[in-house]
Amino acid sequence: MRSLDTTRIRAVIRKELRDYRRNRFIFLTMTIMPFLFLALPMIDVFLIKPSASSAMLDKRLGAALLYMLLIPVLVPATLAAYSVVGEKEQGTLEPLLTTPIRRQDFILGKAAAVMIPALAIAYTVFGLFLATVWLFANPIVASAIFHQGPVLLTQVLFTPLLAGWAIWVGMAVSARANDVRVAQQLSTFASFPPIGLVALISLNVINPSFMLAVVLAGGLLAVDVLALRLVSSLFDPERLVTGMKAVRS
Amino acid sequence: MTTAATVRLQRKGWGSSGSRRSRLWKVVIDGNVVGSIHNKEIAELPVTPGRHSLEVRSMRHLVSPEVPFEVTERQILGFSCHPRSLSPIILPRWIVWLLATLIKNDLWIDLRPTTPARSSGVPTSMAHQQGDVKGDPTGAQREPSNAGSDMRTRAFADARAWGDTRAEPALVVNHLTKRFGERIAFSEVSFEVGHGEVFGFLGPNGAGKTTTVRTLGTLIAPTSGSATVAGIPLSPENGMEIRRRISVMPESPGLYLRLTITENLEFFAGLYGLQKVGDRVKDALEAVNLADRASDLCGGLSKGLRQRVGLARALLSDPTVMFLDEPTSGLDPVAAFEVHDLINGLREKGTTIFLTTHRLDEAEKLCDRVAILNTTLRTVGRPEELRAELFKRALIVKTHAPLSDADQVFKGIPSVNDWSSEGPGSYVLSVSDPEVAAPEVARSLVGSGADVLFIGEAQHSLEDVYLELIDQEAAANPR
Numbered sequence: 001m002r003s004l005d006t007t008r009i010r011a012v013i014r015k016e017l018r019d020y021r022r023n024r025f026i027f028l029t030m031t032i033m034p035f036l037f038l039a040l041p042m043i044d045v046f047l048i049k050p051s052a053s054s055a056m057l058d059k060r061l062g063a064a065l066l067y068m069l070l071i072p073v074l075v076p077a078t079l080a081a082y083s084v085v086g087e088k089e090q091g092t093l094e095p096l097l098t099t100p101i102r103r104q105d106f107i108l109g110k111a112a113a114v115m116i117p118a119l120a121i122a123y124t125v126f127g128l129f130l131a132t133v134w135l136f137a138n139p140i141v142a143s144a145i146f147h148q149g150p151v152l153l154t155q156v157l158f159t160p161l162l163a164g165w166a167i168w169v170g171m172a173v174s175a176r177a178n179d180v181r182v183a184q185q186l187s188t189f190a191s192f193p194p195i196g197l198v199a200l201i202s203l204n205v206i207n208p209s210f211m212l213a214v215v216l217a218g219g220l221l222a223v224d225v226l227a228l229r230l231v232s233s234l235f236d237p238e239r240l241v242t243g244m245k246a247v248r249s
Numbered sequence: 250m251t252t253a254a255t256v257r258l259q260r261k262g263w264g265s266s267g268s269r270r271s272r273l274w275k276v277v278i279d280g281n282v283v284g285s286i287h288n289k290e291i292a293e294l295p296v297t298p299g300r301h302s303l304e305v306r307s308m309r310h311l312v313s314p315e316v317p318f319e320v321t322e323r324q325i326l327g328f329s330c331h332p333r334s335l336s337p338i339i340l341p342r343w344i345v346w347l348l349a350t351l352i353k354n355d356l357w358i359d360l361r362p363t364t365p366a367r368s369s370g371v372p373t374s375m376a377h378q379q380g381d382v383k384g385d386p387t388g389a390q391r392e393p394s395n396a397g398s399d400m401r402t403r404a405f406a407d408a409r410a411w412g413d414t415r416a417e418p419a420l421v422v423n424h425l426t427k428r429f430g431e432r433i434a435f436s437e438v439s440f441e442v443g444h445g446e447v448f449g450f451l452g453p454n455g456a457g458k459t460t461t462v463r464t465l466g467t468l469i470a471p472t473s474g475s476a477t478v479a480g481i482p483l484s485p486e487n488g489m490e491i492r493r494r495i496s497v498m499p500e501s502p503g504l505y506l507r508l509t510i511t512e513n514l515e516f517f518a519g520l521y522g523l524q525k526v527g528d529r530v531k532d533a534l535e536a537v538n539l540a541d542r543a544s545d546l547c548g549g550l551s552k553g554l555r556q557r558v559g560l561a562r563a564l565l566s567d568p569t570v571m572f573l574d575e576p577t578s579g580l581d582p583v584a585a586f587e588v589h590d591l592i593n594g595l596r597e598k599g600t601t602i603f604l605t606t607h608r609l610d611e612a613e614k615l616c617d618r619v620a621i622l623n624t625t626l627r628t629v630g631r632p633e634e635l636r637a638e639l640f641k642r643a644l645i646v647k648t649h650a651p652l653s654d655a656d657q658v659f660k661g662i663p664s665v666n667d668w669s670s671e672g673p674g675s676y677v678l679s680v681s682d683p684e685v686a687a688p689e690v691a692r693s694l695v696g697s698g699a700d701v702l703f704i705g706e707a708q709h710s711l712e713d714v715y716l717e718l719i720d721q722e723a724a725a726n727p728r
């Protein structure tokens with residue numbers, strides 16, 4: 001892979017972040033969605049009876065944490081889908097593709113611009129959750145959570161990996177779709193398989209082990225890197241420009 | 250062609266240096282409009298050796314005296330023209346124009362030879378003055394002058410006149426074809442565009458103009474044929490290199506509606522990898538008179554203003570070739586006029602512009618040369634040239650009552666080659682020289698007792714050329 005053109009990538013990131021900030025739909029997605037996915041696990045944690053068996057406790061806490069892993073999937077899937085379809089809708093792809101930016105840099109810039117807010121939101125929400133539990137939850141429940149060291153680590157590690165996956169899927173889908181909603185729904189569905197796998201582990205259907213987590217994480221990382229190539233090839237200017245025209249006229 | 254002589258005409262202004270609003274003057278050799286010249290420009294016009302006459306006309310009825318001259322092979326003759334010294338400070342221009350229109354003589358433009366006849370290869374005194382106009386045996390040196398000089402030489406881009414000494418053209422297109430599956434967008438298109446030229450690509454909707462721009466702009470790959478864009482062969486590997494040197498303003502400007510004008514331009518400056526982004530953006534905005542709206546959101550701009558932002562964006566990188574795809578489509582007349590003005594300003598700066606349009610008046614007003622496209626290229630030439638090429642010269646005659654024996658009257662006139670009737674009392678005479686024929690026709694008609702209402706030369710607009718070509722096409726490929 002040739003070296004990255006950081007000037008151009010930065011230009012893309014700056015523009016994307018500005019655009020997100022001023023787009024009400026995106027702004028609401030970035031604020032409301034995390035709260036929804038924070039509220040449910042929080043309620044669950046506060047409803048758990050400390051007298052429950054430790055196996056039961058583990059299961060419910062695992063589910064709560066898993067639920068929060070939806071944030072790094074849903075937020076980036078939505079943003080990524082918008083980031084391509086939004087260009088199509090405003091007719092900006094055509095002037096953009098006639099500038100001397102490499103496809104790969106353009107796509108990396110877009111992906112980074114999704115990754116940055118997605119990670120910020122996911123980690124903030126996670127931190128908020130832990131802080132609240134630590135301060136206000138029943139000490140038995142709280143200590144049960146903080147004893148799940150590997151689970152918490154998994155959470156931290158899988159957040160960017162899942163987000164990466166969701167971004168690529170979102171961009172790949174929306175490179176071909178012409179409607180924001182269709183793109184978002186498709187990309188949301190498409191980004192669920194890895195979370196299903198994580199779910200199976202969390203719910204002890206697949207026996208969790210450190211090895212398994214490492215293999216899974218490595219696999220996701222490899223997929224994320226390969227996806228850059230794949231998505232780049234989907235960004236065929238001819239298809240993007242003329243495909244859009246065909247739909248419009 | 251190498252034996253052609255050259256007329257080098259310099260237009261001096263009213264002092265308002267390089268005003269972009271200055272009107273084009275028409276350069277007339279032997280009664281034919283052969284080119285146009287802006288304020289502070291030098292035009293080089295190839296002529297055949299022999300006797301000729303030169304005249305300059307403004308669009309507003311200012312005319313110069315007709316100056317006869319004689320040239321020999323490879324000779325370069327210098328002329329200069331300027332408005333007579335009726336200072337616009339004392340007399341506003343519109344009064345001058347009004348007077349000129351009323352009096353209509355040749356008082357208003359001074360035209361005189363600047364150099365005694367010289368043989369080729371020796372720099373003329375004018376060339377000395379300019380420092381950038383080289384004495385060139387073929388008269389084919391047509392590079393725009395460098396920025397240091399106020400004057401510049403504009404290419405009167407006549408493909409045949411391009412000598413070997415000329416730098417490579419800005420665009421060379423050879424048998425280019427694009428098919429979308431079974432559908433042909435354009436086919437076997439070939440043309441060249443010189444540096445500094447404003448080239449009009451004229452055609453009806455669906456003619457393939459946008460597809461051509463996209464192909465030359467490296468967005469889509471041609472099905473067959475080849476092209477050189479800004480000196481670089483069009484190929485997938487050269488895409489980046491070409492994109493560095495061009496800019497494209499698509500049919501719809503494509504702005505980020507939630508970003509301000511400045512933010513939009515900053516982003517594109519970033520994509521072009523430009524230095525001093527702030528200055529570039531400021532310059533571009535000033536060029537399109539939008540400096541005071543810099544922090545407006547693009548979503549709130551009118552269509553005309555968006556188009557101007559699009560132009561500013563196309564200017565940012567100081568491109569070798571600018572592609573403008575229907576820059577005035579959907580604009581009201583005022584906004585369209587402003588865009589025309591801006592394009593004329595760019596022409597004065599020497600930017601090569603490839604402009605597509607379906608509007609004839611626009612092509613005629615803005616372009617040095619025009620290509621007419623309807624899937625295949627119908628013709629290429631200067632607007633005046635196209636008109637002359639396509640139509641035989643003709644006289645229109647109208648009489649009060651239909652002539653009783655028109656055939657006898659018209660056949661008896663030696664300068665009339667043929668005639669036809671276009672209704673009762675209305676005739677079109679095909680002639681080789683209307684100025685010789687008109688008096689003869691008048692005499693014969695009066696002699697035969699007819700009451701003559703009108704005798705005049707048939708005027709054809711580019712519109713006629715266009716319709717004629719499209720008609721020919723329709724007749725050739727009935728659908």
Ligand SMILES: Nc1ncnc2c1ncn2[C@@H]1O[C@H](COP(=O)(O)OP(=O)(O)O)[C@@H](O)[C@H]1O
Pocket residue numbers: 242243245246429432433434435452453454455456457458459460461
């Ligand atoms: N993406 C496409 N797929 C199929 N046909 C197309 C496509 N784009 C343009 N065409 C066809 O190519 C022809 C030329 O179109 P276009 O270049 O847009 O014309 P213009 O810009 O002169 O109006 C039209 O017949 C159009 O239908």
Ligand SMILES: [Mg+2]
Pocket residue numbers: 458459460500575
């Ligand atoms: Mg078009």
